[in-house]
Amino acid sequence: MNKFVEFRNKAVENISKVIVGKEQVIEHIIVSFIVSGHVLLEDVPGLGKTKMCKALSKTMNCSFKRIQFTPDLLPSDLTGIYFYNQGTKEFEFRKGPILSEVVLADEINRATPRTQSALLECMEEGQVTVEGNTIELGKPFFVIATENPVEQFGTFPLPEAQLDRFFMRLSIGYPEYDEEIKIINRFIEEEPLEKLNSVISLEEISYVQKNYNKIYISEDIKKYIVDLVRATRNHKEIELGCSPRATLNLMKGCQGLAAIKGRDYVILEDIKDLAVPIMAHRVIVKNDMSNSRNKSEKVIENILNTVETPIERS
Structure with missing residues:
Protein backbone atom coordinates (compact mmCIF):
# COMPACT_ATOMS: atom_id res chain seq x y z
CA MET A 1 0.00 0.00 0.00
CA ASN A 185 1.48 35.67 -5.03
CA ARG A 186 2.38 32.45 -6.82
CA PHE A 187 1.94 33.81 -10.34
CA ILE A 188 3.09 37.40 -9.81
CA GLU A 189 6.70 36.82 -10.90
CA GLU A 190 6.77 33.51 -12.75
CA GLU A 191 4.73 30.70 -14.28
CA PRO A 192 4.98 27.70 -11.90
CA LEU A 193 4.01 25.30 -14.69
CA GLU A 194 7.22 26.05 -16.59
CA LYS A 195 9.40 24.92 -13.68
CA LEU A 196 7.31 21.86 -12.80
CA ASN A 197 9.31 18.62 -12.88
CA SER A 198 8.21 15.03 -13.43
CA VAL A 199 8.06 13.11 -10.15
CA ILE A 200 6.44 9.82 -11.21
CA SER A 201 7.93 7.17 -13.50
CA LEU A 202 6.25 4.95 -16.07
CA GLU A 203 7.01 1.95 -13.86
CA GLU A 204 5.08 3.53 -10.97
CA ILE A 205 2.12 4.29 -13.25
CA SER A 206 2.11 0.73 -14.57
CA TYR A 207 2.23 -0.69 -11.03
CA VAL A 208 -0.76 1.26 -9.68
CA GLN A 209 -2.85 0.68 -12.81
CA LYS A 210 -2.26 -3.08 -12.69
CA ASN A 211 -2.75 -3.58 -8.95
CA TYR A 212 -5.53 -1.27 -7.76
CA ASN A 213 -8.13 -3.98 -8.51
CA LYS A 214 -6.67 -6.21 -5.80
CA ILE A 215 -8.26 -4.00 -3.13
CA TYR A 216 -10.80 -6.05 -1.15
CA ILE A 217 -14.53 -5.27 -1.33
CA SER A 218 -16.80 -7.00 1.19
CA GLU A 219 -20.14 -8.48 0.21
CA ASP A 220 -21.97 -5.80 2.23
CA ILE A 221 -20.13 -3.02 0.35
CA LYS A 222 -20.91 -4.68 -3.00
CA LYS A 223 -24.60 -4.84 -2.09
CA TYR A 224 -24.59 -1.19 -0.99
CA ILE A 225 -23.09 -0.11 -4.34
CA VAL A 226 -25.78 -2.06 -6.20
CA ASP A 227 -28.50 -0.62 -3.95
CA LEU A 228 -27.36 2.93 -4.73
CA VAL A 229 -27.30 2.36 -8.49
CA ARG A 230 -30.65 0.56 -8.53
CA ALA A 231 -32.20 3.37 -6.47
CA THR A 232 -31.59 5.74 -9.40
CA ARG A 233 -33.79 3.55 -11.61
CA ASN A 234 -36.82 3.84 -9.33
CA HIS A 235 -36.43 7.35 -7.96
CA LYS A 236 -39.45 9.61 -8.43
CA GLU A 237 -37.32 12.52 -9.67
CA ILE A 238 -35.24 10.52 -12.16
CA GLU A 239 -36.39 9.73 -15.69
CA LEU A 240 -33.39 7.60 -16.68
CA GLY A 241 -31.26 5.85 -14.06
CA CYS A 242 -27.68 4.57 -14.03
CA SER A 243 -26.59 1.56 -16.07
CA PRO A 244 -24.40 -1.33 -14.82
CA ARG A 245 -21.42 0.64 -16.14
CA ALA A 246 -21.98 3.02 -13.23
CA THR A 247 -21.94 0.05 -10.84
CA LEU A 248 -18.59 -1.15 -12.17
CA ASN A 249 -17.11 2.34 -12.26
CA LEU A 250 -18.14 3.05 -8.68
CA MET A 251 -16.53 -0.23 -7.63
CA LYS A 252 -13.28 0.57 -9.47
CA GLY A 253 -13.21 4.14 -8.21
CA CYS A 254 -13.63 3.01 -4.60
CA GLN A 255 -10.80 0.51 -5.02
CA GLY A 256 -8.53 3.23 -6.41
CA LEU A 257 -9.48 5.70 -3.68
CA ALA A 258 -8.98 3.14 -0.90
CA ALA A 259 -5.54 2.28 -2.31
CA ILE A 260 -4.24 5.87 -2.35
CA LYS A 261 -5.62 6.31 1.18
CA GLY A 262 -3.40 3.45 2.30
CA ARG A 263 -6.10 0.81 2.79
CA ASP A 264 -6.38 -2.62 1.20
CA TYR A 265 -10.15 -2.63 1.63
CA VAL A 266 -13.07 -0.35 0.65
CA ILE A 267 -15.16 1.44 3.30
CA LEU A 268 -18.48 3.33 3.17
CA GLU A 269 -16.73 6.71 3.12
CA ASP A 270 -15.08 5.80 -0.20
CA ILE A 271 -18.51 5.24 -1.77
CA LYS A 272 -19.95 8.45 -0.36
CA ASP A 273 -16.94 10.40 -1.59
CA LEU A 274 -17.23 9.16 -5.18
CA ALA A 275 -20.97 8.51 -5.69
CA VAL A 276 -21.78 12.04 -6.91
CA PRO A 277 -18.88 12.54 -9.40
CA ILE A 278 -19.33 9.02 -10.81
CA MET A 279 -23.16 8.78 -10.87
CA ALA A 280 -24.63 12.28 -11.26
CA HIS A 281 -23.86 12.72 -14.98
CA ARG A 282 -25.38 9.32 -15.71
CA VAL A 283 -28.95 10.19 -14.71
CA ILE A 284 -31.63 12.31 -16.38
CA VAL A 285 -33.71 14.29 -13.92
CA LYS A 286 -37.40 14.77 -14.70
CA ASN A 287 -38.58 18.25 -15.77
CA ASP A 288 -34.99 19.41 -16.23
CA MET A 289 -34.63 20.38 -19.88
CA SER A 290 -31.04 21.60 -19.39
CA ASN A 291 -30.01 18.47 -17.44
CA SER A 292 -28.11 20.76 -15.06
CA ARG A 293 -25.35 19.42 -12.88
CA ASN A 294 -26.75 20.88 -9.65
CA LYS A 295 -30.11 19.08 -9.88
CA SER A 296 -28.63 15.68 -10.71
CA GLU A 297 -26.06 15.99 -7.93
CA LYS A 298 -28.75 16.86 -5.39
CA VAL A 299 -30.75 13.80 -6.40
CA ILE A 300 -27.71 11.52 -5.92
CA GLU A 301 -27.05 13.14 -2.54
CA ASN A 302 -30.67 12.46 -1.61
CA ILE A 303 -30.24 8.80 -2.57
CA LEU A 304 -27.09 8.60 -0.42
CA ASN A 305 -29.08 9.92 2.52
CA THR A 306 -32.04 7.56 2.06
CA VAL A 307 -30.57 4.20 1.00
CA GLU A 308 -29.76 2.07 4.03
CA THR A 309 -26.07 1.44 4.68
CA PRO A 310 -24.79 -2.01 5.74
CA ILE A 311 -24.42 -0.66 9.30
CA GLU A 312 -28.07 0.44 9.38
CA ARG A 313 -29.25 -2.91 8.00
CA SER A 314 -27.40 -4.85 10.65
Missing part, protein backbone atom coordinates in the same frame (compact mmCIF):
# COMPACT_ATOMS: atom_id res chain seq x y z
CA ASN A 2 2.97 2.31 0.51
CA LYS A 3 3.47 2.54 -3.26
CA PHE A 4 -0.09 3.80 -3.75
CA VAL A 5 0.19 6.34 -0.92
CA GLU A 6 3.55 7.55 -2.24
CA PHE A 7 2.07 7.82 -5.74
CA ARG A 8 -0.82 9.94 -4.44
CA ASN A 9 1.34 12.17 -2.24
CA LYS A 10 3.89 12.92 -4.95
CA ALA A 11 1.20 13.67 -7.53
CA VAL A 12 -0.92 15.90 -5.28
CA GLU A 13 2.10 17.80 -3.93
CA ASN A 14 3.49 18.42 -7.42
CA ILE A 15 0.22 19.46 -9.06
CA SER A 16 -0.57 21.69 -6.07
CA LYS A 17 2.49 23.78 -6.98
CA VAL A 18 0.36 25.03 -9.89
CA ILE A 19 -3.25 24.51 -8.76
CA VAL A 20 -4.07 26.16 -5.42
CA GLY A 21 -6.44 24.64 -2.86
CA LYS A 22 -8.15 21.94 -4.95
CA GLU A 23 -6.74 18.82 -3.34
CA GLN A 24 -9.96 16.80 -3.50
CA VAL A 25 -10.41 17.50 -7.23
CA ILE A 26 -6.77 16.54 -7.85
CA GLU A 27 -7.28 13.36 -5.82
CA HIS A 28 -10.37 12.42 -7.85
CA ILE A 29 -8.46 12.99 -11.10
CA ILE A 30 -5.64 10.78 -9.82
CA VAL A 31 -8.15 8.02 -8.99
CA SER A 32 -9.57 8.28 -12.54
CA PHE A 33 -6.04 8.10 -13.96
CA ILE A 34 -5.20 5.01 -11.90
CA VAL A 35 -8.30 3.08 -12.99
CA SER A 36 -7.88 4.20 -16.64
CA GLY A 37 -11.08 6.24 -16.61
CA HIS A 38 -11.57 9.64 -18.25
CA VAL A 39 -12.73 12.93 -16.77
CA LEU A 40 -15.21 15.59 -17.88
CA LEU A 41 -14.40 18.97 -16.31
CA GLU A 42 -17.45 21.20 -16.41
CA ASP A 43 -16.59 24.77 -15.46
CA VAL A 44 -16.61 28.37 -16.63
CA PRO A 45 -13.43 29.65 -18.34
CA GLY A 46 -10.41 30.75 -16.35
CA LEU A 47 -10.54 28.36 -13.39
CA GLY A 48 -7.43 26.35 -14.31
CA LYS A 49 -8.73 23.40 -16.32
CA THR A 50 -5.93 23.57 -18.88
CA LYS A 51 -3.27 24.14 -16.23
CA MET A 52 -4.60 21.17 -14.28
CA CYS A 53 -4.21 18.90 -17.30
CA LYS A 54 -0.74 20.19 -18.19
CA ALA A 55 0.41 19.87 -14.58
CA LEU A 56 -0.85 16.27 -14.49
CA SER A 57 0.99 15.32 -17.70
CA LYS A 58 4.24 16.88 -16.48
CA THR A 59 3.90 15.21 -13.10
CA MET A 60 3.39 11.79 -14.72
CA ASN A 61 6.10 12.42 -17.35
CA CYS A 62 3.53 11.78 -20.09
CA SER A 63 3.25 13.20 -23.59
CA PHE A 64 0.56 15.89 -23.79
CA LYS A 65 -1.65 17.32 -26.52
CA ARG A 66 -4.37 19.96 -26.28
CA ILE A 67 -7.17 19.87 -28.87
CA GLN A 68 -9.36 22.94 -29.25
CA PHE A 69 -12.74 21.61 -30.35
CA THR A 70 -14.54 23.74 -32.95
CA PRO A 71 -17.53 23.09 -35.26
CA ASP A 72 -15.23 22.52 -38.27
CA LEU A 73 -12.98 19.97 -36.51
CA LEU A 74 -13.00 16.63 -38.36
CA PRO A 75 -12.44 13.12 -36.94
CA SER A 76 -9.23 12.86 -39.00
CA ASP A 77 -7.94 15.98 -37.22
CA LEU A 78 -7.96 13.86 -34.07
CA THR A 79 -6.87 10.46 -35.30
CA GLY A 80 -4.43 11.42 -38.05
CA ILE A 81 -4.29 10.69 -41.78
CA TYR A 82 -2.40 8.69 -44.38
CA PHE A 83 -0.60 10.92 -46.89
CA TYR A 84 1.39 10.15 -50.00
CA ASN A 85 5.11 10.81 -49.62
CA GLN A 86 6.43 11.70 -53.05
CA GLY A 87 10.01 11.11 -51.91
CA THR A 88 9.50 7.50 -50.87
CA LYS A 89 6.50 6.99 -53.18
CA GLU A 90 4.61 5.36 -50.30
CA PHE A 91 1.71 6.23 -48.07
CA GLU A 92 2.74 7.24 -44.56
CA PHE A 93 0.71 7.73 -41.42
CA ARG A 94 0.76 11.15 -39.79
CA LYS A 95 -0.29 10.79 -36.16
CA GLY A 96 -3.11 12.90 -34.82
CA PRO A 97 -3.04 14.50 -31.36
CA ILE A 98 -5.21 11.72 -29.91
CA LEU A 99 -2.17 9.40 -30.06
CA SER A 100 -0.73 10.99 -26.93
CA GLU A 101 -0.70 9.79 -23.34
CA VAL A 102 -2.60 12.71 -21.82
CA VAL A 103 -5.11 14.55 -24.02
CA LEU A 104 -7.01 17.73 -23.22
CA ALA A 105 -10.22 17.91 -25.28
CA ASP A 106 -11.02 21.59 -24.75
CA GLU A 107 -14.68 22.63 -25.11
CA ILE A 108 -15.72 19.22 -26.41
CA ASN A 109 -19.34 20.37 -26.82
CA ARG A 110 -18.33 22.81 -29.59
CA ALA A 111 -17.49 20.00 -32.02
CA THR A 112 -20.07 18.16 -34.10
CA PRO A 113 -21.44 14.80 -32.86
CA ARG A 114 -19.38 13.00 -35.51
CA THR A 115 -16.10 14.36 -34.12
CA GLN A 116 -17.24 13.84 -30.54
CA SER A 117 -17.92 10.20 -31.39
CA ALA A 118 -14.42 9.76 -32.83
CA LEU A 119 -12.91 10.89 -29.53
CA LEU A 120 -15.24 8.77 -27.43
CA GLU A 121 -14.49 5.69 -29.53
CA CYS A 122 -10.79 6.15 -28.73
CA MET A 123 -11.65 6.50 -25.04
CA GLU A 124 -13.75 3.35 -24.98
CA GLU A 125 -11.81 1.04 -27.29
CA GLY A 126 -8.25 2.25 -26.71
CA GLN A 127 -7.62 2.30 -30.45
CA VAL A 128 -8.19 4.35 -33.59
CA THR A 129 -9.20 3.17 -37.04
CA VAL A 130 -7.86 5.15 -39.99
CA GLU A 131 -8.76 4.05 -43.52
CA GLY A 132 -9.43 0.50 -42.33
CA ASN A 133 -6.19 0.19 -40.34
CA THR A 134 -6.47 -0.22 -36.57
CA ILE A 135 -3.85 1.52 -34.45
CA GLU A 136 -3.58 0.67 -30.77
CA LEU A 137 -3.26 3.59 -28.37
CA GLY A 138 -0.41 3.45 -25.90
CA LYS A 139 -0.65 3.19 -22.14
CA PRO A 140 -1.27 5.24 -20.16
CA PHE A 141 -4.01 6.97 -22.15
CA PHE A 142 -5.99 9.59 -20.29
CA VAL A 143 -8.51 12.16 -21.57
CA ILE A 144 -9.68 15.25 -19.75
CA ALA A 145 -12.54 16.89 -21.67
CA THR A 146 -13.85 20.33 -20.73
CA GLU A 147 -17.07 22.17 -21.40
CA ASN A 148 -18.57 25.49 -20.36
CA PRO A 149 -21.93 24.81 -18.66
CA VAL A 150 -23.11 28.42 -19.06
CA GLU A 151 -22.61 29.27 -22.73
CA GLN A 152 -24.81 27.08 -24.95
CA PHE A 153 -24.83 29.10 -28.19
CA GLY A 154 -23.15 27.22 -31.02
CA THR A 155 -22.63 24.03 -29.02
CA PHE A 156 -23.56 20.38 -29.48
CA PRO A 157 -24.35 19.01 -26.00
CA LEU A 158 -23.11 15.50 -25.30
CA PRO A 159 -25.96 12.97 -25.40
CA GLU A 160 -26.49 10.69 -22.43
CA ALA A 161 -24.83 7.68 -24.09
CA GLN A 162 -21.63 9.69 -24.56
CA LEU A 163 -21.72 11.27 -21.11
CA ASP A 164 -21.84 7.72 -19.73
CA ARG A 165 -18.38 7.05 -21.20
CA PHE A 166 -16.77 9.52 -18.82
CA PHE A 167 -15.64 7.96 -15.55
CA MET A 168 -16.19 11.15 -13.53
CA ARG A 169 -17.67 14.60 -14.03
CA LEU A 170 -15.88 17.16 -11.90
CA SER A 171 -15.87 20.90 -11.29
CA ILE A 172 -12.84 22.86 -10.07
CA GLY A 173 -14.97 25.76 -8.85
CA TYR A 174 -13.99 29.23 -7.73
CA PRO A 175 -11.16 29.58 -5.19
CA GLU A 176 -11.68 30.79 -1.63
CA TYR A 177 -10.55 34.31 -0.69
CA ASP A 178 -7.24 33.19 0.86
CA GLU A 179 -6.61 30.82 -2.05
CA GLU A 180 -7.02 33.61 -4.57
CA ILE A 181 -4.45 35.70 -2.67
CA LYS A 182 -2.06 32.72 -2.90
CA ILE A 183 -2.71 32.51 -6.66
CA ILE A 184 -1.69 36.16 -7.07
Whole structure:
Protein backbone atom coordinates (compact mmCIF):
# COMPACT_ATOMS: atom_id res chain seq x y z
CA MET A 1 0.00 0.00 0.00
CA ASN A 2 2.97 2.31 0.51
CA LYS A 3 3.47 2.54 -3.26
CA PHE A 4 -0.09 3.80 -3.75
CA VAL A 5 0.19 6.34 -0.92
CA GLU A 6 3.55 7.55 -2.24
CA PHE A 7 2.07 7.82 -5.74
CA ARG A 8 -0.82 9.94 -4.44
CA ASN A 9 1.34 12.17 -2.24
CA LYS A 10 3.89 12.92 -4.95
CA ALA A 11 1.20 13.67 -7.53
CA VAL A 12 -0.92 15.90 -5.28
CA GLU A 13 2.10 17.80 -3.93
CA ASN A 14 3.49 18.42 -7.42
CA ILE A 15 0.22 19.46 -9.06
CA SER A 16 -0.57 21.69 -6.07
CA LYS A 17 2.49 23.78 -6.98
CA VAL A 18 0.36 25.03 -9.89
CA ILE A 19 -3.25 24.51 -8.76
CA VAL A 20 -4.07 26.16 -5.42
CA GLY A 21 -6.44 24.64 -2.86
CA LYS A 22 -8.15 21.94 -4.95
CA GLU A 23 -6.74 18.82 -3.34
CA GLN A 24 -9.96 16.80 -3.50
CA VAL A 25 -10.41 17.50 -7.23
CA ILE A 26 -6.77 16.54 -7.85
CA GLU A 27 -7.28 13.36 -5.82
CA HIS A 28 -10.37 12.42 -7.85
CA ILE A 29 -8.46 12.99 -11.10
CA ILE A 30 -5.64 10.78 -9.82
CA VAL A 31 -8.15 8.02 -8.99
CA SER A 32 -9.57 8.28 -12.54
CA PHE A 33 -6.04 8.10 -13.96
CA ILE A 34 -5.20 5.01 -11.90
CA VAL A 35 -8.30 3.08 -12.99
CA SER A 36 -7.88 4.20 -16.64
CA GLY A 37 -11.08 6.24 -16.61
CA HIS A 38 -11.57 9.64 -18.25
CA VAL A 39 -12.73 12.93 -16.77
CA LEU A 40 -15.21 15.59 -17.88
CA LEU A 41 -14.40 18.97 -16.31
CA GLU A 42 -17.45 21.20 -16.41
CA ASP A 43 -16.59 24.77 -15.46
CA VAL A 44 -16.61 28.37 -16.63
CA PRO A 45 -13.43 29.65 -18.34
CA GLY A 46 -10.41 30.75 -16.35
CA LEU A 47 -10.54 28.36 -13.39
CA GLY A 48 -7.43 26.35 -14.31
CA LYS A 49 -8.73 23.40 -16.32
CA THR A 50 -5.93 23.57 -18.88
CA LYS A 51 -3.27 24.14 -16.23
CA MET A 52 -4.60 21.17 -14.28
CA CYS A 53 -4.21 18.90 -17.30
CA LYS A 54 -0.74 20.19 -18.19
CA ALA A 55 0.41 19.87 -14.58
CA LEU A 56 -0.85 16.27 -14.49
CA SER A 57 0.99 15.32 -17.70
CA LYS A 58 4.24 16.88 -16.48
CA THR A 59 3.90 15.21 -13.10
CA MET A 60 3.39 11.79 -14.72
CA ASN A 61 6.10 12.42 -17.35
CA CYS A 62 3.53 11.78 -20.09
CA SER A 63 3.25 13.20 -23.59
CA PHE A 64 0.56 15.89 -23.79
CA LYS A 65 -1.65 17.32 -26.52
CA ARG A 66 -4.37 19.96 -26.28
CA ILE A 67 -7.17 19.87 -28.87
CA GLN A 68 -9.36 22.94 -29.25
CA PHE A 69 -12.74 21.61 -30.35
CA THR A 70 -14.54 23.74 -32.95
CA PRO A 71 -17.53 23.09 -35.26
CA ASP A 72 -15.23 22.52 -38.27
CA LEU A 73 -12.98 19.97 -36.51
CA LEU A 74 -13.00 16.63 -38.36
CA PRO A 75 -12.44 13.12 -36.94
CA SER A 76 -9.23 12.86 -39.00
CA ASP A 77 -7.94 15.98 -37.22
CA LEU A 78 -7.96 13.86 -34.07
CA THR A 79 -6.87 10.46 -35.30
CA GLY A 80 -4.43 11.42 -38.05
CA ILE A 81 -4.29 10.69 -41.78
CA TYR A 82 -2.40 8.69 -44.38
CA PHE A 83 -0.60 10.92 -46.89
CA TYR A 84 1.39 10.15 -50.00
CA ASN A 85 5.11 10.81 -49.62
CA GLN A 86 6.43 11.70 -53.05
CA GLY A 87 10.01 11.11 -51.91
CA THR A 88 9.50 7.50 -50.87
CA LYS A 89 6.50 6.99 -53.18
CA GLU A 90 4.61 5.36 -50.30
CA PHE A 91 1.71 6.23 -48.07
CA GLU A 92 2.74 7.24 -44.56
CA PHE A 93 0.71 7.73 -41.42
CA ARG A 94 0.76 11.15 -39.79
CA LYS A 95 -0.29 10.79 -36.16
CA GLY A 96 -3.11 12.90 -34.82
CA PRO A 97 -3.04 14.50 -31.36
CA ILE A 98 -5.21 11.72 -29.91
CA LEU A 99 -2.17 9.40 -30.06
CA SER A 100 -0.73 10.99 -26.93
CA GLU A 101 -0.70 9.79 -23.34
CA VAL A 102 -2.60 12.71 -21.82
CA VAL A 103 -5.11 14.55 -24.02
CA LEU A 104 -7.01 17.73 -23.22
CA ALA A 105 -10.22 17.91 -25.28
CA ASP A 106 -11.02 21.59 -24.75
CA GLU A 107 -14.68 22.63 -25.11
CA ILE A 108 -15.72 19.22 -26.41
CA ASN A 109 -19.34 20.37 -26.82
CA ARG A 110 -18.33 22.81 -29.59
CA ALA A 111 -17.49 20.00 -32.02
CA THR A 112 -20.07 18.16 -34.10
CA PRO A 113 -21.44 14.80 -32.86
CA ARG A 114 -19.38 13.00 -35.51
CA THR A 115 -16.10 14.36 -34.12
CA GLN A 116 -17.24 13.84 -30.54
CA SER A 117 -17.92 10.20 -31.39
CA ALA A 118 -14.42 9.76 -32.83
CA LEU A 119 -12.91 10.89 -29.53
CA LEU A 120 -15.24 8.77 -27.43
CA GLU A 121 -14.49 5.69 -29.53
CA CYS A 122 -10.79 6.15 -28.73
CA MET A 123 -11.65 6.50 -25.04
CA GLU A 124 -13.75 3.35 -24.98
CA GLU A 125 -11.81 1.04 -27.29
CA GLY A 126 -8.25 2.25 -26.71
CA GLN A 127 -7.62 2.30 -30.45
CA VAL A 128 -8.19 4.35 -33.59
CA THR A 129 -9.20 3.17 -37.04
CA VAL A 130 -7.86 5.15 -39.99
CA GLU A 131 -8.76 4.05 -43.52
CA GLY A 132 -9.43 0.50 -42.33
CA ASN A 133 -6.19 0.19 -40.34
CA THR A 134 -6.47 -0.22 -36.57
CA ILE A 135 -3.85 1.52 -34.45
CA GLU A 136 -3.58 0.67 -30.77
CA LEU A 137 -3.26 3.59 -28.37
CA GLY A 138 -0.41 3.45 -25.90
CA LYS A 139 -0.65 3.19 -22.14
CA PRO A 140 -1.27 5.24 -20.16
CA PHE A 141 -4.01 6.97 -22.15
CA PHE A 142 -5.99 9.59 -20.29
CA VAL A 143 -8.51 12.16 -21.57
CA ILE A 144 -9.68 15.25 -19.75
CA ALA A 145 -12.54 16.89 -21.67
CA THR A 146 -13.85 20.33 -20.73
CA GLU A 147 -17.07 22.17 -21.40
CA ASN A 148 -18.57 25.49 -20.36
CA PRO A 149 -21.93 24.81 -18.66
CA VAL A 150 -23.11 28.42 -19.06
CA GLU A 151 -22.61 29.27 -22.73
CA GLN A 152 -24.81 27.08 -24.95
CA PHE A 153 -24.83 29.10 -28.19
CA GLY A 154 -23.15 27.22 -31.02
CA THR A 155 -22.63 24.03 -29.02
CA PHE A 156 -23.56 20.38 -29.48
CA PRO A 157 -24.35 19.01 -26.00
CA LEU A 158 -23.11 15.50 -25.30
CA PRO A 159 -25.96 12.97 -25.40
CA GLU A 160 -26.49 10.69 -22.43
CA ALA A 161 -24.83 7.68 -24.09
CA GLN A 162 -21.63 9.69 -24.56
CA LEU A 163 -21.72 11.27 -21.11
CA ASP A 164 -21.84 7.72 -19.73
CA ARG A 165 -18.38 7.05 -21.20
CA PHE A 166 -16.77 9.52 -18.82
CA PHE A 167 -15.64 7.96 -15.55
CA MET A 168 -16.19 11.15 -13.53
CA ARG A 169 -17.67 14.60 -14.03
CA LEU A 170 -15.88 17.16 -11.90
CA SER A 171 -15.87 20.90 -11.29
CA ILE A 172 -12.84 22.86 -10.07
CA GLY A 173 -14.97 25.76 -8.85
CA TYR A 174 -13.99 29.23 -7.73
CA PRO A 175 -11.16 29.58 -5.19
CA GLU A 176 -11.68 30.79 -1.63
CA TYR A 177 -10.55 34.31 -0.69
CA ASP A 178 -7.24 33.19 0.86
CA GLU A 179 -6.61 30.82 -2.05
CA GLU A 180 -7.02 33.61 -4.57
CA ILE A 181 -4.45 35.70 -2.67
CA LYS A 182 -2.06 32.72 -2.90
CA ILE A 183 -2.71 32.51 -6.66
CA ILE A 184 -1.69 36.16 -7.07
CA ASN A 185 1.48 35.67 -5.03
CA ARG A 186 2.38 32.45 -6.82
CA PHE A 187 1.94 33.81 -10.34
CA ILE A 188 3.09 37.40 -9.81
CA GLU A 189 6.70 36.82 -10.90
CA GLU A 190 6.77 33.51 -12.75
CA GLU A 191 4.73 30.70 -14.28
CA PRO A 192 4.98 27.70 -11.90
CA LEU A 193 4.01 25.30 -14.69
CA GLU A 194 7.22 26.05 -16.59
CA LYS A 195 9.40 24.92 -13.68
CA LEU A 196 7.31 21.86 -12.80
CA ASN A 197 9.31 18.62 -12.88
CA SER A 198 8.21 15.03 -13.43
CA VAL A 199 8.06 13.11 -10.15
CA ILE A 200 6.44 9.82 -11.21
CA SER A 201 7.93 7.17 -13.50
CA LEU A 202 6.25 4.95 -16.07
CA GLU A 203 7.01 1.95 -13.86
CA GLU A 204 5.08 3.53 -10.97
CA ILE A 205 2.12 4.29 -13.25
CA SER A 206 2.11 0.73 -14.57
CA TYR A 207 2.23 -0.69 -11.03
CA VAL A 208 -0.76 1.26 -9.68
CA GLN A 209 -2.85 0.68 -12.81
CA LYS A 210 -2.26 -3.08 -12.69
CA ASN A 211 -2.75 -3.58 -8.95
CA TYR A 212 -5.53 -1.27 -7.76
CA ASN A 213 -8.13 -3.98 -8.51
CA LYS A 214 -6.67 -6.21 -5.80
CA ILE A 215 -8.26 -4.00 -3.13
CA TYR A 216 -10.80 -6.05 -1.15
CA ILE A 217 -14.53 -5.27 -1.33
CA SER A 218 -16.80 -7.00 1.19
CA GLU A 219 -20.14 -8.48 0.21
CA ASP A 220 -21.97 -5.80 2.23
CA ILE A 221 -20.13 -3.02 0.35
CA LYS A 222 -20.91 -4.68 -3.00
CA LYS A 223 -24.60 -4.84 -2.09
CA TYR A 224 -24.59 -1.19 -0.99
CA ILE A 225 -23.09 -0.11 -4.34
CA VAL A 226 -25.78 -2.06 -6.20
CA ASP A 227 -28.50 -0.62 -3.95
CA LEU A 228 -27.36 2.93 -4.73
CA VAL A 229 -27.30 2.36 -8.49
CA ARG A 230 -30.65 0.56 -8.53
CA ALA A 231 -32.20 3.37 -6.47
CA THR A 232 -31.59 5.74 -9.40
CA ARG A 233 -33.79 3.55 -11.61
CA ASN A 234 -36.82 3.84 -9.33
CA HIS A 235 -36.43 7.35 -7.96
CA LYS A 236 -39.45 9.61 -8.43
CA GLU A 237 -37.32 12.52 -9.67
CA ILE A 238 -35.24 10.52 -12.16
CA GLU A 239 -36.39 9.73 -15.69
CA LEU A 240 -33.39 7.60 -16.68
CA GLY A 241 -31.26 5.85 -14.06
CA CYS A 242 -27.68 4.57 -14.03
CA SER A 243 -26.59 1.56 -16.07
CA PRO A 244 -24.40 -1.33 -14.82
CA ARG A 245 -21.42 0.64 -16.14
CA ALA A 246 -21.98 3.02 -13.23
CA THR A 247 -21.94 0.05 -10.84
CA LEU A 248 -18.59 -1.15 -12.17
CA ASN A 249 -17.11 2.34 -12.26
CA LEU A 250 -18.14 3.05 -8.68
CA MET A 251 -16.53 -0.23 -7.63
CA LYS A 252 -13.28 0.57 -9.47
CA GLY A 253 -13.21 4.14 -8.21
CA CYS A 254 -13.63 3.01 -4.60
CA GLN A 255 -10.80 0.51 -5.02
CA GLY A 256 -8.53 3.23 -6.41
CA LEU A 257 -9.48 5.70 -3.68
CA ALA A 258 -8.98 3.14 -0.90
CA ALA A 259 -5.54 2.28 -2.31
CA ILE A 260 -4.24 5.87 -2.35
CA LYS A 261 -5.62 6.31 1.18
CA GLY A 262 -3.40 3.45 2.30
CA ARG A 263 -6.10 0.81 2.79
CA ASP A 264 -6.38 -2.62 1.20
CA TYR A 265 -10.15 -2.63 1.63
CA VAL A 266 -13.07 -0.35 0.65
CA ILE A 267 -15.16 1.44 3.30
CA LEU A 268 -18.48 3.33 3.17
CA GLU A 269 -16.73 6.71 3.12
CA ASP A 270 -15.08 5.80 -0.20
CA ILE A 271 -18.51 5.24 -1.77
CA LYS A 272 -19.95 8.45 -0.36
CA ASP A 273 -16.94 10.40 -1.59
CA LEU A 274 -17.23 9.16 -5.18
CA ALA A 275 -20.97 8.51 -5.69
CA VAL A 276 -21.78 12.04 -6.91
CA PRO A 277 -18.88 12.54 -9.40
CA ILE A 278 -19.33 9.02 -10.81
CA MET A 279 -23.16 8.78 -10.87
CA ALA A 280 -24.63 12.28 -11.26
CA HIS A 281 -23.86 12.72 -14.98
CA ARG A 282 -25.38 9.32 -15.71
CA VAL A 283 -28.95 10.19 -14.71
CA ILE A 284 -31.63 12.31 -16.38
CA VAL A 285 -33.71 14.29 -13.92
CA LYS A 286 -37.40 14.77 -14.70
CA ASN A 287 -38.58 18.25 -15.77
CA ASP A 288 -34.99 19.41 -16.23
CA MET A 289 -34.63 20.38 -19.88
CA SER A 290 -31.04 21.60 -19.39
CA ASN A 291 -30.01 18.47 -17.44
CA SER A 292 -28.11 20.76 -15.06
CA ARG A 293 -25.35 19.42 -12.88
CA ASN A 294 -26.75 20.88 -9.65
CA LYS A 295 -30.11 19.08 -9.88
CA SER A 296 -28.63 15.68 -10.71
CA GLU A 297 -26.06 15.99 -7.93
CA LYS A 298 -28.75 16.86 -5.39
CA VAL A 299 -30.75 13.80 -6.40
CA ILE A 300 -27.71 11.52 -5.92
CA GLU A 301 -27.05 13.14 -2.54
CA ASN A 302 -30.67 12.46 -1.61
CA ILE A 303 -30.24 8.80 -2.57
CA LEU A 304 -27.09 8.60 -0.42
CA ASN A 305 -29.08 9.92 2.52
CA THR A 306 -32.04 7.56 2.06
CA VAL A 307 -30.57 4.20 1.00
CA GLU A 308 -29.76 2.07 4.03
CA THR A 309 -26.07 1.44 4.68
CA PRO A 310 -24.79 -2.01 5.74
CA ILE A 311 -24.42 -0.66 9.30
CA GLU A 312 -28.07 0.44 9.38
CA ARG A 313 -29.25 -2.91 8.00
CA SER A 314 -27.40 -4.85 10.65
